[in-house]
Amino acid sequence: MIKLPIFTGDFTQQAPLPQAAKDAAARVLETARLHRYNLADGDDGDVARLERAYGNWQGRKYCLAVTSGGQAMQIALRALEAKNQKILTNAFTLAPVPGAIEAIGSEAVLVESDENLRIDLDDLDQKAKISQAKFLLLSHMRGHLADMDALMTICDHYGITVIEDCAHTMGAKWNGKRSGNFGHASCFSTQTYKHINSGEGGLLVSDDPKFMARATIMSGSYMLYSRHGAGPSERDYADARENSPNCSARMDHLRAAILIPQLDELEENIQNWNARYHNVSAALSGSKNIVQPIRPNQESMVGSSIQFRVPRFDDEQKEQLIDLCAEHGVEIKWFGRTKPHGFTSSHKSWAFVPKQNLPKTDMILSSLFDMRIPLSFSLEDCTQIGQIIAQCADRIG
Numbered sequence: 001m002i003k004l005p006i007f008t009g010d011f012t013q014q015a016p017l018p019q020a021a022k023d024a025a026a027r028v029l030e031t032a033r034l035h036r037y038n039l040a041d042g043d044d045g046d047v048a049r050l051e052r053a054y055g056n057w058q059g060r061k062y063c064l065a066v067t068s069g070g071q072a073m074q075i076a077l078r079a080l081e082a083k084n085q086k087i088l089t090n091a092f093t094l095a096p097v098p099g100a101i102e103a104i105g106s107e108a109v110l111v112e113s114d115e116n117l118r119i120d121l122d123d124l125d126q127k128a129k130i131s132q133a134k135f136l137l138l139s140h141m142r143g144h145l146a147d148m149d150a151l152m153t154i155c156d157h158y159g160i161t162v163i164e165d166c167a168h169t170m171g172a173k174w175n176g177k178r179s180g181n182f183g184h185a186s187c188f189s190t191q192t193y194k195h196i197n198s199g200e201g202g203l204l205v206s207d208d209p210k211f212m213a214r215a216t217i218m219s220g221s222y223m224l225y226s227r228h229g230a231g232p233s234e235r236d237y238a239d240a241r242e243n244s245p246n247c248s249a250r251m252d253h254l255r256a257a258i259l260i261p262q263l264d265e266l267e268e269n270i271q272n273w274n275a276r277y278h279n280v281s282a283a284l285s286g287s288k289n290i291v292q293p294i295r296p297n298q299e300s301m302v303g304s305s306i307q308f309r310v311p312r313f314d315d316e317q318k319e320q321l322i323d324l325c326a327e328h329g330v331e332i333k334w335f336g337r338t339k340p341h342g343f344t345s346s347h348k349s350w351a352f353v354p355k356q357n358l359p360k361t362d363m364i365l366s367s368l369f370d371m372r373i374p375l376s377f378s379l380e381d382c383t384q385i386g387q388i389i390a391q392c393a394d395r396i397g
């Protein structure tokens with residue numbers, strides 16, 4: 001058997017920030033005006049500029065910058081008056097998604113995942129009917145877009161309002177339309193491992209002025225809401241002004257300043273991610289044990305992470321695969337681990353959500369592996385990583 005190379009790259013190392021981002025951060029620090037409403041005369045501030053730039057880039061009327069993707073979801077749900085009720089969401093997602101639902105006093109109704117890691121539309125239809133839920137918090141987990149045309153048809157049929165969680169689909173499209181432009185409101189994250197990096201941060205977008213007015217007051221604008229970059233007009237605040245609880249989740253100028261230049265590089269980075277994804281994927285397809293999700297033609301994806309399954313492996317072989325890859329410098333995560341570990345997400349470790357029976361999701365997650373693709377890796381690195389995983393898998397089974 002040929003000896004496998006050892007990969008020496010660092011899986012937690014993100015690409016460097018653009019020089020323009022470092023310069024912008026230095027400029028903000030120089031002023032000491034970090035709070036978004038602490039503005040010098042004649043200056044809009046970086047947070048308002050980010051809101052304008054992102055709203056334009058995304059192609060939605062309004063954009064609100066907040067402290068995290070999770071806060072964007074909580075505020076969106078609150079501003080839609082979705083508390084004290086059942087809310088549909090994906091069983092396969094990250095904990096802040098059901099967390100946002102529970103945080104506003106509502107109850108998550110978990111919808112199964114299909115083998116291509118998208119929400120199962122038959123189960124969605126069923127659960128929409130049975131639960132009578134009026135909201136779907138749709139998570140495009142790990143960047144896999146559902147058939148959005150079919151999904152919106154189902155939701156329209158039941159009168160369900162859709163809120164999109166686009167933490168992994170900033171820049172992705174379904175049938176030429178940007179992810180985040182289907183739902184009534186959509187939430188993005190700028191946490192370090194997402195598509196633009198400010199450590200923590202979130203963006204909420206919508207075309208509904210009254211909703212955005214409520215969300216803006218809830219984000220903690222006090223009566224300073226006119227200082228927003230892509231907000232509704234003064235008169236849209238009439239009802240929201242005094243009726244929206246302040247959840248104190250404002251973004252600050254330092255984070256906004258480093259995000260704006262990254263937006264300029266996003267299209268190029270999407271190409272860079274997809275080229276890397278392609279190389280890992282091509283190498284993985286050399287293994288007889290590895291099954292990859294099908295990516296439909298209508299999907300323009302952002303390959304910032306890759307998922308694959310090893311359906312024929314038992315749990316011991318899956319542990320062996322993790323260990324053998326790690327010995328060769330490759331970190332892969334197993335979503336199906338029975339105990340919560342790192343960022344792995346299983347609905348079984350969300351004890352705050354009522355227990356639900358999800359046999360299909362459990363079966364799929366039990367053999368599902370995941371790997372982030374940082375842009376600090378070269379194209380050759382990505383081929384080598386894919387080859388290591390494929391050969392490790394074929395040594396085991």
Ligand SMILES: *Cc1c(COP(=O)(O)O)cnc(C)c1O
Binds near residue numbers: 069093140201202
């Ligand atoms: C990261 C993430 C979030 C939440 O984003 P934060 O900014 O970390 O709160 C939501 N959904 C998914 C699928 C995520 O991966």
